[in-house]
Amino acid sequence: RDVENMRLIRSLVRHVKYFLGLRFDVSGWEHLQTEGPYVIISNHQSSLDVLGLMEILPDRCTMIAKKELIYAGTVGLICWLGGIVFINRKKPNDARSVMIDASKTMLDDKIRLWVFPEGTRNQTGNLLPFKKGAFHLAVQAQVPIIPIVFSSYSSFYLRKQKQFNSGTITIKILPKIETKGLTSDDIPSLIDKSFHLMNSSFLSISNSVPHSNGPCKH
Ligand SMILES: CCCCCCCC/C=C\CCCCCCCC(=O)SCCNC(=O)CCNC(=O)[C@H](O)C(C)(C)COP(=O)(O)OP(=O)(O)OC[C@H]1O[C@@H](n2cnc3c(N)ncnc32)[C@H](O)[C@@H]1OP(=O)(O)O
Numbered sequence: 414r415d416v417e418n419m420r421l422i423r424s425l426v427r428h429v430k431y432f433l434g435l436r437f438d439v440s441g442w443e444h445l446q447t448e449g450p451y452v453i454i455s456n457h458q459s460s461l462d463v464l465g466l467m468e469i470l471p472d473r474c475t476m477i478a479k480k481e482l483i484y485a486g487t488v489g490l491i492c493w494l495g496g497i498v499f500i501n502r503k504k505p506n507d508a509r510s511v512m513i514d515a516s517k518t519m520l521d522d523k524i525r526l527w528v529f530p531e532g533t534r535n536q537t538g539n540l541l542p543f544k545k546g547a548f549h550l551a552v553q554a555q556v557p558i559i560p561i562v563f564s565s566y567s568s569f570y571l572r573k574q575k576q577f578n579s580g581t582i583t584i585k586i587l588p589k590i591e592t593k594g595l596t597s598d599d600i601p602s603l604i605d606k607s608f609h610l611m612n613s614s615f616l617s618i619s620n621s622v623p624h625s626n627g628p629c630k631h
């Protein structure tokens with residue numbers, strides 16, 4: 414169990430896109446060129462997010478995930494080996510204390526953490542209101558937040574209709590938001606700012622891309 418295992422996991426998962434006929438169009442790489450620990454926040458539409466995540470995952474970065482994933486067979490084992498921090502969403506007090514510990518570990522071990530602040534998968538067409546843990550994490554560790562947005566999958570993937578076509582996913586890495594000097598009092602405004610930045614990026618990249626490249630052959 415070590416965050417360094419994410420290098421191997423990343424290189425393996427990066428091949429999956431070819432089987433699914435998916436392409437990634439990434440902008441803002443320069444914003445990930447930040448030294449030391451930081452918190453990445455991104456929107457969460459489905460398990461497909463793992464592909465986009467692995468496409469751009471920086472070194473020494475692991476994720477916060479719901480603890481149910483440990484029981485998901487091989488995927489659970491891979492998550493465990495990659496040092497994923499598991500939280501129990503049914504016990505918010507426990508989840509909070511795990512995240513408070515994580516704010517120390519990330520500094521001690523120079524680890525970056527990826528959090529899905531919506532807290533659950535969402536395909537409603539707008540982002541869900543953000544949970545607060547990711548922002549407490551960044552403020553407690555006094556590290557920057559890097560917001561990342563994945564464009565809507567709705568043009569090629571309709572879960573209810575069981576439709577899956579090939580397509581292009583736009584990933585936009587936004588400039589980092591500094592938290593140096595902020596305290597817990599600043600968290601509501603930090604959340605507000607992050608939410609509006611990400612939601613407007615989400616809407617703009619989701620409308621502007623012509624997605625479906627035709628039906629997938631598989
Ligand atoms: C061929 C195939 C190969 C396959 C290979 C596969 C490889 C796979 C590898 C890798 C895959 C990785 C995949 C990962 C994907 C995982 C995705 C998920 O699981 S998403 C679900 C879990 N994520 C979250 O839920 C977000 C984090 N959640 C939070 O941050 C929440 O805030 C949480 C749980 C900590 C608490 O949630 P609350 O429901 O209680 O709501 P709140 O409003 O946020 O907080 C309530 C009060 O607690 C305070 N609070 C929250 N966090 C705090 C903290 N850290 N310190 C102090 N106070 C805190 C807040 O300020 C608030 O208080 P006031 O209202 O302000 O008075």
Ligand SMILES: CCCCCCCCCCCCCC(=O)OC[C@@H](O)COP(=O)(O)O
Nearest residue numbers: 429459460461463464479488532533534535
């Ligand atoms: C359609 C083929 C997909 C191929 C993708 C291969 C990678 C699979 C890795 C699975 C990791 C799943 C992580 C995930 O997305 O968990 C769901 C929770 O976060 C949110 O849970 P919920 O919506 O609150 O139940």
